[in-house]
Amino acid sequence: SNIYSVAVDGPSGAGKSTLSKEVAKELGIVYVDTGAIYRTIGYYIFTQGIDPKDERAVAAVLPEVQVDMRYGADGLQRMFLGGTDVTEKIRLPEISMYASAVSAIPAVRAFLLEMQRDMARRSSVIMDGRDIGTVVLPNAQVKIFLCADVQVRARRRTLELEQRGTPKPYEQVLEEMEQRDWADSHRSAAPLRPAEDAVVVDTTNMDFAQSKDAILQVIRRRT
Ligand code: C5P
Numbered sequence: 001s002n003i004y005s006v007a008v009d010g011p012s013g014a015g016k017s018t019l020s021k022e023v024a025k026e027l028g029i030v031y032v033d034t035g036a037i038y039r040t041i042g043y044y045i046f047t048q049g050i051d052p053k054d055e056r057a058v059a060a061v062l063p064e065v066q067v068d069m070r071y072g073a074d075g076l077q078r079m080f081l082g083g084t085d086v087t088e089k090i091r092l093p094e095i096s097m098y099a100s101a102v103s104a105i106p107a108v109r110a111f112l113l114e115m116q117r118d119m120a121r122r123s124s125v126i127m128d129g130r131d132i133g134t135v136v137l138p139n140a141q142v143k144i145f146l147c148a149d150v151q152v153r154a155r156r157r158t159l160e161l162e163q164r165g166t167p168k169p170y171e172q173v174l175e176e177m178e179q180r181d182w183a184d185s186h187r188s189a190a191p192l193r194p195a196e197d198a199v200v201v202d203t204t205n206m207d208f209a210q211s212k213d214a215i216l217q218v219i220r221r222r223t
Pocket of ligand 1: 012035038099101103104128129131132180184
């Protein structure tokens with residue numbers, strides 16, 4: 001068939017979601033933000049007062065978690081927990097650490113795997129995350145590993161938080177980003193790393209338009 005998948009992996013703040021969203025619009029394909037799915041689980045664990053690092057406690061409540069993703073009229077992904085729209089709530093800064101902690105638990109990753117693969121079976125997608133090219137969609141036609149120096153990523157994230165009305169000092173953003181990078185790439189369950197056949201796109205010295213062009217070029221070369 002002519003359905004294809006684009007996997008975009010990389011550390012936080014590399015611009016994965018903003019760029020993937022734009023590229024999806026340009027190519028007329030579906031954008032899937034898998035970080036939002038982990039954030040939804042993290043948010044649930046947070047509301048239940050469970051320690052996100054307690055593997056057994058988290059695994060024990062998974063069967064009761066009812067997580068859904070739906071697409072609005074604007075084509076954008078919205079996340080639901082037990083039927084309630086939590087799209088905005090999962091962006092609260094404290095939920096990042098919860099998402100990162102629960103995502104290291106193999107039972108959580110297994111729980112979410114089919115949901116992600118199913119999206120790619122239904123339509124052409126550009127899916128972003130940490131293990132899309134390595135684990136979720138190993139047969140994706142295009143794999144991109146998006147990265148940038150941590151200082152540059154922290155600066156971009158600081159600006160983004162400011163624009164969202166939830167500002168945080170740069171130094172703190174940088175420290176938390178370094179912690180999350182370390183945790184995401186050193187965990188034993190699906191650690192963050194480029195797939196062997198991924199094209200590395202380093203956006204340290206690129207602006208948004210240049211990054212978008214670089215990604216579109218890689219996709220057009222391979223589809
Ligand atoms: O991409 P985002 O920052 O929203 O993801 C939140 C957290 O979810 C990440 O720090 C990472 O630990 C986890 N995650 C993951 N695998 C994915 C997507 C996100 O482990 N495919």
